[in-house]
Amino acid sequence: xxxxxxxxxxxxxxxxxxxxxxxxxxxxxxxxxxxxxxxxxxxxxxxxxxxxxxxxxxxxxxxxxxxxxxxxxxxxxxxxxxxxxxxxxxxxxxxxxxxxxxxxxxxxxxx
Amino acid sequence: xxxxxxxxxxxxxxxxxxxxxxxxxxxxxxxxxxxxxxxxxxxxxxxxxxxxxxxxxxxxxxxxxxxxxxxxxxxxxxxxxxxxxxxxxxxxxxxxxxxxxxxxxxxxxxx
DNA sequence: TATATTAATCGTAATATTGCAATATATAAA
DNA sequence: TTTATATATTGCAATATTACGATTAATATA
Numbered sequence: 001x002x003x004x005x006x007x008x009x010x011x012x013x014x015x016x017x018x019x020x021x022x023x024x025x026x027x028x029x030x031x032x033x034x035x036x037x038x039x040x041x042x043x044x045x046x047x048x049x050x051x052x053x054x055x056x057x058x059x060x061x062x063x064x065x066x067x068x069x070x071x072x073x074x075x076x077x078x079x080x081x082x083x084x085x086x087x088x089x090x091x092x093x094x095x096x097x098x099x100x101x102x103x104x105x106x107x108x109x110x111x
Numbered sequence: 112x113x114x115x116x117x118x119x120x121x122x123x124x125x126x127x128x129x130x131x132x133x134x135x136x137x138x139x140x141x142x143x144x145x146x147x148x149x150x151x152x153x154x155x156x157x158x159x160x161x162x163x164x165x166x167x168x169x170x171x172x173x174x175x176x177x178x179x180x181x182x183x184x185x186x187x188x189x190x191x192x193x194x195x196x197x198x199x200x201x202x203x204x205x206x207x208x209x210x211x212x213x214x215x216x217x218x219x220x221x222x
Numbered sequence: 223t224a225t226a227t228t229a230a231t232c233g234t235a236a237t238a239t240t241g242c243a244a245t246a247t248a249t250a251a252a
Numbered sequence: 253t254t255t256a257t258a259t260a261t262t263g264c265a266a267t268a269t270t271a272c273g274a275t276t277a278a279t280a281t282a
Contacts, residue, residue: 002265003240004239004267005163005240006137017135017136017137020132020135021132024128025132025269025270026115026125026128028128029209030121032212036213042229043229043230044229050119052270055229057229059270060270061229062230074229074278077279078228078229079230092210098140099202099203102199104147112271112272113235113236114269114270116270155258155259163241163242166241166244166259167240172260173260187249190260
């Protein structure tokens with residue numbers, strides 16, 4: 001096993017899980033925070049900022065890129081990475097409405 | 112390797128990552144959605160609702176319980192699981208402010 | 223063209239996650 | 253006490269993730 005049975009869940013459930021998974025590693029959280037902070041960056045900065053080896057950072061960047069959370073444009077020998085603002089809004093909506101689930105039914109707790 | 116270097120990240124970064132990781136599997140997303148929907152539940156219901164074996168569900172419930180996201184009280188031979196509303200508010204604040212990062216600096220995008 | 227710089231990719235080791243069958247545990251009912 | 257029911261735990265196989273050294277690819281500069 002070791003493989004997630006995505007086919008038995010709804011599209012929304014899988015989307016929430018995929019996005020949450022992207023934020024499920026502190027290095028990727030740190031990368032995103034740094035990109036927001038300086039609003040543009042090259043991979044080398046991140047290697048210095050975060051204490052992980054260059055291939056490791058590159059791998060995390062790839063994951064974020066594959067999900068469309070960040071985008072990178074080549075600038076000479078380096079790459080300028082930044083947050084995809086449009087995608088970020090979508091993520092906020094998807095995860096935001098998931099987190100806001102407690103407002104949908106004004107119930108009292110059971111236990 | 113295969114082990115996350117938590118010690119090089121801030122407490123907040125690790126907290127965000129841990130919480131996000133909890134939502135990083137569609138089964139756990141589905142469990143949480145179901146618990147919110149019916150606002151009280153036993154494990155057996157979840158096994159029927161979600162198409163995974165009983166030990167698998169039990170394992171996912173354990174993870175959510177360890178993080179304090181859900182709590183369970185024994186009722187006869189079954190266990191009543193439900194969302195910890197207080198913890199949920201904390202989660203909303205932690206992840207919410209992470210997602211709201213784009214509002215902190217009114218920058219324009221770089222790329 | 224040769225060399226330096228930067229980031230991506232490859233290969234691999236260590237560890238984590240997912241899933242389930244089998245079993246154990248705990249309580250309720252007969 | 254025996255039996256049924258519900259959930260937890262154990263053990264294990266398959267796969268995924270994390271991390272990094274070595275290498276490659278691509279561009280800039282001397």
